[in-house]
Amino acid sequence: MTVHLKQLKNAFDQVLLYDDIHALWSGCGSIIKANIDGQDVVIKHTYVPDSLKHRHIIQTDIAKHRKAKSYAVEMDFYQFITAALPAHIDVPELIWSASSDFSNTLVFKDFSFSDFVTPEIASLADIKEIITWLARFHGTFLGVSSPLIEQKLWSQGGYWHLATRPDEYRKMADCPEKIHAAQMDTIITNSPFKTLIHGDAKLANFALNQQMVIGYDFQYVGKGIGLQDVMLFFTSVFNAEQLTEHCDMLLEFYFEALQLALSNRFEPRVIQQIEQSWREAWPIIWADFYRFLLGWKPDHSKINPYMKMQSKMAVAQMVL
Secondary structure (H helix, E strand, C coil): CHHHHHHHHHHCCCEEEEEEEEECHHHCEEEEEEEECCEEEEEEEEECCCCCCCCCCCCCHHHHHHHHHHHHHHHHHHHHHHHHCCCCCECCCEEEEEECCCEEEEEEECHHHHCCECCCCCCHHHHHHHHHHHHHHHHHHCCCCCHHHHHHCECCCCCCCHHHCHHHHHHCCCCHHHHCHHHHHHHHHCCCCCEEECCCCCHHHEEECCCCEEECCCCCCEEECHHHHHHHHHHHHCCHHHHHHHHHHHHHHHHHHHHHHHCCCCCHHHHHHHHHHHHHHHHHHHHHHHHHHHHHCCCCCCCCHHHHHHHHHHHHHHCC
16 A cells, blocks of 8 residues: 555645554455544555465456456446436445555545444344345446446446356356356346446445445446345345245335336336346346355355255246
8 A cells, every 4th residue: 555655645635544454355455544634534455465365265367357356346436437326325435546556545434423334233124224225226227328337347247147256166066056057147147127236235335324324345336137236135134034034025125116216217117027027037146146155165154045945946947
């Protein structure tokens, strides 16, 4: 961060770094609290080392390129895309940024001073608030295309899709999910109704206060089906029993929120087609993530009977 810190100090009158420093995933940088010209900020400094500090991952050239691109995509999202977000879809406010061949630095207004908290365990009310945020985000970008979106973000959002995980695919034991992986990936990528997905919509990437939700960490934002975000979010807040109990109700809630988000741009008939198309893809979306986990960490705690049931349904669709 030395080069970027020098630029930062040249750009502002006063830069005070606090001792509140948190390491990012597997040694890929740090989060630093600071005060710049009297304003409390959070500095996110990222870089991709040649060797990750992760017990399950050996850094290959493909993995290193994927991670480096994810940080570049995140910077581009904040610089070029957030201006298109309506006022009721909140993300961290970018104050300053810098990049080089090997690292990126983003400076955000510190939203924790507005009482935003990321809960360790989300209540059903919290979950509904985040689902509403996702529905609004998906509704904003559904069917929208622009040079900035095409050039700056992932052409296929999410970190687990087949094209970006050849290492994990090769490691998979022979199974139906491996046999039909390409077929399921094609169904997802060829969806007639595409939007931007957050791409890493887990609970840890949202914060709430009494008035609103903030979404952050947009490293894997790109084209996809909105339910890909919903599926991943569910894996971060529910076990198998809770999925069985709440999933149908929350999908109804999501589509009601999506309908509201789309109502000023799409006719009801088209909104119904979108819902039908995405609901039909729901088992395939689960199977696609299950395929990734089987190659990455086949004993992962997120693998549960609900995921296996959905995957079995998806495989059955492939062999009809």
